[in-house]
Amino acid sequence: MKTVFNGLRRFFHRDTCDYALKKTILKRTRSKMDENLKFRENPIVMKLNSTAFQNIFTQEVLDLKAIFDKYNYELRIAGGAVRDLLMDQQAKDLDFATTATPNEMKDMFTKENVRMINMSGEKHGTITPRINDKENFEVTTLRVDLVTDGRHAEVEFTKDWKLDANRRDLTINSMFLGFDGSVYDYFYGYDDLMKRRVAFVGDPDVRIKEDYLRIMRYFRFYGRIAKSPDSHEEYTLRVIEKNADGLQNVSGERIWMELQKTLDGNFAGNLLKTMLNVGVGKYIGIPHPNIESLDRLLKRSQHLNLHPMSYLAALLNDIDDVTLLHCRLKFSGYHRDMIYFIVEHRDKNDLTRPLLPYEKLILNSKIKQKNSVEYVLELLKYRGDETLLKLIRKWEIPQFPVTGKTLKENGVPPGKMYGKIIEKLKNIWIENEYKQTCEDLVKLIPSFMDDYKK
Secondary structure, eight states: OHHHHHHHHHHOOHHHHHTTOOOOOOOOEEOOOOTTOOOOSSOEEEEOOOHHHHTTOOHHHHHHHHHHHHTTOOEEEETHHHHHHHTTOOOSOOEEEESSOHHHHHHHHHHTTOEEEOGGGGGGTEEEEEETTTEEOEEEEOEEEEEEOBSOEEEEEOSOHHHHHHTSSBGGGSOEEOTTSEEEOSSSHHHHHHTTOOOBSSOHHHHHHHBTTHHHHHHHHHHHHOSSTTOOOHHHHHHHHHHGGGGGGSOHHHHHHHHHHHHTSTTHHHHHHHHHHTTOGGGTTOSSOOHHHHHHHHHHHGGGOOOHHHHHHHHOOSHHHHHHHHHHHOOOHHHHHHHHHHHHHTTOOOSSSTTHHHHHHHHSOSSOHHHHHHHHHHHHHHHTOHHHHHHHHHOOOOOOOOOHHHHHHTTOOSSTHHHHHHHHHHHHHHHTTTOOOHHHHHTTHHHHHHHHHO
């Protein structure tokens, strides 16, 4: 990993990490409310009564609903949980929408002695009560986006459920669910979900210009919903291409959050290529993608359940490209080190003892051994070497028998010599297939000490 960290030191300079991300002042765009958009007069399309639906009713959810009922405010489940339940999947997170304003909710929860946390969402209409001191729920007032700048919005609160549904990104995310199981669908999201169609609410150009991150969200949900990798609507892709440059003003962390989920979903490689084809690459940190390398990766390794970092690594030509991408997307330390690891070691071979380079990478790693094992496994998946992948999974990692205490007991003075001698002994031990005992290796120490004294 030495090359990796030299690369980090060389490139983690303020100017490099800017990567053309300085915010430009955008003309603020007034949102359209799509007044002529076709919608259902009676939005209730069905009633849910599935096991997955019944499972959401924890005591905390029931107690939250009881508070809103007591004060005569309507409360519905919103967004992703509705979509998941309609697909007969367990709802991962429950978000709620309500006719109560933030001030009304604060007054209500205060009277009921319910603690509220994370007040930063209040200006956008979100209050987060902690029910029974056990579970937090985000509850958001119905709202209309009055003015947007491509990422943030000035909002106005409303009691009209249709207007709130209209401001959401995709039809499949614009539905609400009542506690009696009623599914409220104003913009035909249920129909689109049944057809596995991913479509924006109303005009895609309007929706994207309101928040350019919706470009990335489109691809993420396509991977979750669609049945095939190439059933995009051509008009939608053209609109995305026209607006791709808006992503340059979206934070790398938010882009990576969406991209990672896309690359963890269905059709990851194909969706990545589609994103690049519509010009997203240069705005998310991949200005010169190596498409041929990605194609080769998909051909040899797509069936191996690749990690998102493998897909990205295939597009990058060298360590410098990795650094630029990291500066843009702000990977976690684990993800950063993995992609450096793959790019640095992907072309190395040892024909005489094929597993040896990977054993060395694990045993000599300066990072956690658990992480180094995971990186090596991903590297082998990247290379498509299923034989070595099976072998390394079965390999029992041997314990190097020499420690710092061993050196001290054998007369090595404390200092820099410790690390150098241990490294030499370990390499000899590895080359000899871990057969040497501590006693065998200790015999070599005097000659190494003489070398370092010279």
